[in-house]
Amino acid sequence: MSKYQSMSTSELESQLSILTEDFNGYKQKELKLVMSRGVPCPAQLDLSNEILHNSNFKTPSGVDCRNYGVVDGIEEGRQLFAELLDVSVSEVILGGNSSLQLMYETISRCMLVGVPGINRPWSKLDKIKFLCPSPGYDRHFSICELFGIEMIIIPMTSSGPDMNLVEKLVASDPSIKGIWNVPKYSNPEGITYSDDTVKRLAGLKTAADDFIIMWDNAYAFHHLTDTPDQLLDILAEAKQTKNENRIFQFASTSKITFAGSGISALITSNFNADILRKQINIATIGPDKIAQLRHFEFFKTADAVRKHMKLHANILKPKFDAVCNVLAKTLDGLDIAWWNRPNGGYFVNLRTLDGCADRIVKLAGECGVSLTAPAGSAFPYKKDPDYRNIRIAPSYPSIEELEIAINVLALCTKIASIEKALA
Amino acid sequence: MSKYQSMSTSELESQLSILTEDFNGYKQKELKLVMSRGVPCPAQLDLSNEILHNSNFKTPSGVDCRNYGVVDGIEEGRQLFAELLDVSVSEVILGGNSSLQLMYETISRCMLVGVPGINRPWSKLDKIKFLCPSPGYDRHFSICELFGIEMIIIPMTSSGPDMNLVEKLVASDPSIKGIWNVPKYSNPEGITYSDDTVKRLAGLKTAADDFIIMWDNAYAFHHLTDTPDQLLDILAEAKQTKNENRIFQFASTSKITFAGSGISALITSNFNADILRKQINIATIGPDKIAQLRHFEFFKTADAVRKHMKLHANILKPKFDAVCNVLAKTLDGLDIAWWNRPNGGYFVNLRTLDGCADRIVKLAGECGVSLTAPAGSAFPYKKDPDYRNIRIAPSYPSIEELEIAINVLALCTKIASIEKALA
Numbered sequence: 001m002s003k004y005q006s007m008s009t010s011e012l013e014s015q016l017s018i019l020t021e022d023f024n025g026y027k028q029k030e031l032k033l034v035m036s037r038g039v040p041c042p043a044q045l046d047l048s049n050e051i052l053h054n055s056n057f058k059t060p061s062g063v064d065c066r067n068y069g070v071v072d073g074i075e076e077g078r079q080l081f082a083e084l085l086d087v088s089v090s091e092v093i094l095g096g097n098s099s100l101q102l103m104y105e106t107i108s109r110c111m112l113v114g115v116p117g118i119n120r121p122w123s124k125l126d127k128i129k130f131l132c133p134s135p136g137y138d139r140h141f142s143i144c145e146l147f148g149i150e151m152i153i154i155p156m157t158s159s160g161p162d163m164n165l166v167e168k169l170v171a172s173d174p175s176i177k178g179i180w181n182v183p184k185y186s187n188p189e190g191i192t193y194s195d196d197t198v199k200r201l202a203g204l205k206t207a208a209d210d211f212i213i214m215w216d217n218a219y220a221f222h223h224l225t226d227t228p229d230q231l232l233d234i235l236a237e238a239k240q241t242k243n244e245n246r247i248f249q250f251a252s253t254s255k256i257t258f259a260g261s262g263i264s265a266l267i268t269s270n271f272n273a274d275i276l277r278k279q280i281n282i283a284t285i286g287p288d289k290i291a292q293l294r295h296f297e298f299f300k301t302a303d304a305v306r307k308h309m310k311l312h313a314n315i316l317k318p319k320f321d322a323v324c325n326v327l328a329k330t331l332d333g334l335d336i337a338w339w340n341r342p343n344g345g346y347f348v349n350l351r352t353l354d355g356c357a358d359r360i361v362k363l364a365g366e367c368g369v370s371l372t373a374p375a376g377s378a379f380p381y382k383k384d385p386d387y388r389n390i391r392i393a394p395s396y397p398s399i400e401e402l403e404i405a406i407n408v409l410a411l412c413t414k415i416a417s418i419e420k421a422l423a
Numbered sequence: 424m425s426k427y428q429s430m431s432t433s434e435l436e437s438q439l440s441i442l443t444e445d446f447n448g449y450k451q452k453e454l455k456l457v458m459s460r461g462v463p464c465p466a467q468l469d470l471s472n473e474i475l476h477n478s479n480f481k482t483p484s485g486v487d488c489r490n491y492g493v494v495d496g497i498e499e500g501r502q503l504f505a506e507l508l509d510v511s512v513s514e515v516i517l518g519g520n521s522s523l524q525l526m527y528e529t530i531s532r533c534m535l536v537g538v539p540g541i542n543r544p545w546s547k548l549d550k551i552k553f554l555c556p557s558p559g560y561d562r563h564f565s566i567c568e569l570f571g572i573e574m575i576i577i578p579m580t581s582s583g584p585d586m587n588l589v590e591k592l593v594a595s596d597p598s599i600k601g602i603w604n605v606p607k608y609s610n611p612e613g614i615t616y617s618d619d620t621v622k623r624l625a626g627l628k629t630a631a632d633d634f635i636i637m638w639d640n641a642y643a644f645h646h647l648t649d650t651p652d653q654l655l656d657i658l659a660e661a662k663q664t665k666n667e668n669r670i671f672q673f674a675s676t677s678k679i680t681f682a683g684s685g686i687s688a689l690i691t692s693n694f695n696a697d698i699l700r701k702q703i704n705i706a707t708i709g710p711d712k713i714a715q716l717r718h719f720e721f722f723k724t725a726d727a728v729r730k731h732m733k734l735h736a737n738i739l740k741p742k743f744d745a746v747c748n749v750l751a752k753t754l755d756g757l758d759i760a761w762w763n764r765p766n767g768g769y770f771v772n773l774r775t776l777d778g779c780a781d782r783i784v785k786l787a788g789e790c791g792v793s794l795t796a797p798a799g800s801a802f803p804y805k806k807d808p809d810y811r812n813i814r815i816a817p818s819y820p821s822i823e824e825l826e827i828a829i830n831v832l833a834l835c836t837k838i839a840s841i842e843k844a845l846a
Contacts, residue, residue: 037491045480045489052713055475057468066468066681068460096519097711104706108531112546112570121571123535123546142705147535148544258489261713282565283527288520288711290475290684 002335002353004421016418019411023367026408031368033405038187038346039396040259040312047311048257054294065289071281072273073263077292081251081265083302085220087235090270093277096287099252099264103214104143106248106266109279110177111147115210116275117245122149122177122210131169131179133161135349135378135389137187137216140180144380151380152176156189160197167204174207178214184231185219188349188378188391190342192229202237202247213238215249219345221309222255224317229343235267244269253295255312255346256305263287263295319394322402323348330410336417337410339392349378350390350409356416357387363412369405425758425776427844439841442834446790449831454791456828461610461769462819463682463735470734471680477717488712494704495696496686500715504674504688506725508643510658513693516700519710522675522687526637527566529671529689532702533600534570538633539698540668545572545600545633554592554602556584558772558801558812560610560639563603567803574803575599579612583620590627597630601637607654608642611772611801611814613765615652625660625670636661638672642768644732645678647740652766658690667692676718678735678769679728686710686718742817745825746771753833759840760833762815771815772801773832778810779839786835792828 004012057066059074072078073094082089095102111123122128129150132141136156144151152169154161160183170176179201183193193201201213215234223229238244247269253262268276299305324341327350331337338351352360357375364371372391376384392409394402427435480489482497495501496517505512518525534546545551552573555564559579567574575592577584583606593599602624606616616624624636638657646652661667670692676685691699722728747764750773754760761774775783780798787794795814799807815832817825 039491042487042490045487048489049478049480052478052480055472057472057475064465064468066471066684068462068677068682070683098707098709101707108535111535112531121546123544139705139708146702146705254491258713259491260493260709261489261711279569282562282569284521284524285562286521286683288684288714290681291711291714 002417002421003333004336004418007421009422012418012422016415016422019415019418022411023363023415026367026411029368031404031408033368033397033401034370035393035397035405036370036372038255038393040255041315041396043315044312044395045258047308048298051257051294051298054297056293056297057290059293063289065293068285070289071284071286072277073287074289074292074296076296077263080296080299080302080305081267084305085217085249085251085267086233087267088270091235091267091273093266093273093280094287094292095264095266097261097263097291099216099218099250099254100139102250102264102266103140103216105283106214107143107147110210110212113279115212116272118210120210125175127175129173129176131161131166131176132380133179133181134380135188135384135391136180137182138377138382140214140216141380153380153385156186156191158191160191160193163197163200167200170204170206170208170211172207176206177208177210178212180214180216182216182218183234184217184229185222185342185345187218187345188347190340190345190347190349192231192343195232198232198234199237202234202243203241204243211246212248213246215247217249217251218255220251221305222312222346223309223344224313224320225343227343235269245271256308257295257298261291263292316395318399319402320348322399323392323394323406326403326406327410330407331413334414334417337413346393346395348392348394350392350413352388352390352413353417353420355387356413356420357384357390359416359419360390360409360412363415364409367408367412369408371409425840425844426756427759427841430844432845435841435845439838439845442838442841445834446786446838449790449834452791454827454831456791456820456824457793458816458820458828459793459795461678461816463678464738464819466738467735467818468681470731471721474680474717474721477720479716479720480713482716486712488716491708493712494707494709495700496710497712497715497719499719500686503719503722503725503728504690507728508640508672508674508690509656510690511693514658514690514696516689516696516703517710517715518687518689520684520687520714522639522641522673522677523562525673525687525689526563526639528706529637530566530570533635536702538635539695541633543633548598550598552596552599554584554589554599555803556602556604557803558611558807558814559603560605561800561805563637563639564803576803576808577602579609579614581614582617583614586620586623590623593627593629593631593634595630599629600631600633601635603637603639605639605641606657607640607652608645608765608768610641610768611770611812613763613768613770613772615654615766618655621655621657622660625657625666626664627666634669635671636669638670640672640674641678643674644728645735645769646732646767647736647743648766650766658692668694679731680718680721684714686715739818741822742825743771745822746815746817746829749826749829750833753830754836757837757840760836769816769818771817773813773815773836775811775813775836776840776843779836779843780807780810780813782839782842783813783832783835786838787832790831790835792831794832
């Protein structure tokens with residue numbers, strides 16, 4: 001029970017009036033604080049500026065990166081991702097600057113051509129459904145929405161999606177064609193899938209023979225502490241259950257080097273990769289190899305990437321601490337909001353009382369604090385069924401800005417919670 | 424009538440035996456000459472190396488290109504393409520390193536979402552057809568083939584596709600949803616559409632309400648002479664007939680700067696562009712702006728691009744001359760092959776006697792001379808109905824190599840033509 005529920009109406013009204021005074025004070029400050037998207041700050045981008053000074057165009061193996069060709073990306077870059085993710089080079093296909101684009105194209109190809117080896121385009125079927133562990137990444141859900149794929153919410157637990165529900169649904173419904181995952185430091189709750197969850201996903205018994213597992217490993221190396229979460233290798237697990245052709249894993253350097261000018265990778269079974277190389281070659285003669293070469297030469301080894309990520313953590317950890325400390329100072333003990341202290345990734349999820357999230361985001365907006373909007377964005381169709389989740393993205397603002405912004409957020413959370421108690 | 428048709432069998436056999444001796448001589452040389460794809464040579468790529476030395480990351484208007492965002496590309500780059508193609512900045516959307524990818528995605532969106540403003544996905548219809556002026560660009564046709572779009576060959580004339588046939592077909596068949604075009608210095612015949620052809624395309628009366636014109640202006644600035652061909656502006660013409668929403672024009676710097684690491688542009692009506700920005704933003708947070716900035720800063724003005732293209736012509740013109748001169752020296756007067764002397768672009772098309780093209784490509788291959796294979800690649804389903812077109816791509820080899828390669832090609836053309844006369 002929230003602290004406000006035990007208070008009398010007059011007590012609540014007096015509290016609200018004090019808080020409203022604070023609120024009006026913030027309003028007058030004309031703040032402009034943006035915590036809406038997981039965008040690296042300039043100091044993080046500066047860590048990789050050396051990339052911009054590289055003017056080479058030949059790979060160590062002799063490929064002229066200025067010219068056409070090499071549809072799956074330069075060998076050295078594929079080797080780097082293979083080492084980082086502990087897979088074979090042949091299982092890695094490099095793309096352009098956006099792993100989201102690789103995901104979009106993967107779903108698009110399933111729609112138009114069918115899953116590799118099963119040439120039955122999903123678009124020819126009456127109804128297609130996808131499982132969407134939620135809260136999740138809004139851009140995944142937007143792809144489904146654009147293509148008319150019906151989305152089914154799967155509640156997240158502290159060890160990943162509710163696997164009992166997942167197993168039950170896919171076993172009986174052949175129109176369920178896949179599941180989205182951000183398996184490590186999930187967006188937005190910072191949850192890493194447990195070994196048991198990964199094994200159960202790898203071993204799913206599905207009614208559909210063309211079921212795929214979208215594995216957006218966006219934060220694979222994005223630790224905030226020296227005791228990072230461990231994620232089981234889904235491709236290796238799926239090989240044991242002979243389900244490796246279901247796995248489509250994605251990674252990128254967007255939050256390692258440059259958010260807008262990194263390089264991306266698709267990791268899948270050799271069977272799939274061989275087919276995809278041919279299909280991708282119909283869409284493009286090849287990715288931007290100059291960008292790939294510059295990335296390879298900046299890092300050269302997987303260890304260098306891991307060391308580089310510690311520099312990011314040095315910048316990000318104090319920001320996450322600031323967010324969590326202000327939340328604790330302002331909201332602890334009220335039982336009106338709960339949040340995670342993630343070991344990595346880019347987000348803190350604030351769970352409010354049911355029905356309060358949109359009101360809080362609106363109030364914060366009135367004070368010049370932008371949060372991901374609508375509040376329900378982390379759910380399919382942008383609709384949180386309980387209207388209670390708010391995503392906080394601490395990476396871009398300074399610590400001073402974050403402290404003000406989170407104080408505003410906490411204030412708005414209190415106001416909305418009292419309004420709810422009074423309603 | 425070919426010269427060989429007027430010769431007796433014994434004359435032909437004696438000719439063939441002499442030519443076969445030459446052929447065996449080439450075979451022993453173990454040549455490795457590649458004229459199969461329109462790939463720039465290293466000297467052409469070197470013209471733009473300055474791009475690699477630019478380490479800036481902020482646009483003149485203040486955008487940090489390292490970070491996320493700007494889904495339609497940097498303003499300055501859009502301005503440059505707008506100036507080059509005489510359209511409004513708002514009609515330009517920049518993409519990544521591949522205009523082919525922009526074309527693929529355009530068709531893919533039509534299939535899955537429908538043409539902008541008419542949300543009827545083509546994939547939901549029973550049959551979809553596309554008009555394919557041929558010979559044409561094989562990669563266009565591969566996109567249709569992948570998506571199961573039925574292709575209809577439209578013969579090319581010296582002023583563009585046979586417009587009588589185009590007008591007749593589109594007027595009555597609502598399943599014809601579009602037409603491919605390389606309107607300037609066409610691939611592979613070097614034909615530029617006449618004003619009349621452009622006007623008739625812009626004014627097409629179609630049974631389909633979601634008909635589109637794919638306008639791959641790949642060689643817009645790629646002149647070989649000081650008297651370049653002039654192409655009418657299709658978007659301007661289509662505005663006059665209120666058909667501007669049908670126009671999807673594509674351009675890139677792939678053959679201006681770096682073939683594999685250039686930048687691409689999609690030009691369409693403002694109505695379409697506004698919708699596409701939202702749809703593209705579901706596939707990606709934005710294109711690689713660093714590559715766009717480096718291109719903008721290398722050129723800054725449209726005039727600089729035009730001057731730069733003269734440096735390409737200085738390298739390419741002697742190669743095209745070498746091809747045409749050897750063809751003339753070896754094949755003139757025999758009436759067994761015809762070819763174009765293009766004013767621009769990347770190809771010479773050799774038209775042989777009916778039924779001879781595949782045999783010639785095979786024979787040349789035996790001598791180590793690679794031509795686009797199969798010979799029918801420039802036609803839908805890679806099948807030239809008359810088996811008589813061979814695409815020559817002179818850009819990559821040196822002049823010395825070209826002279827040898829074209830001598831081999833001419834020799835093989837004679838052999839195949841005699842074989843035909845003897846058959």
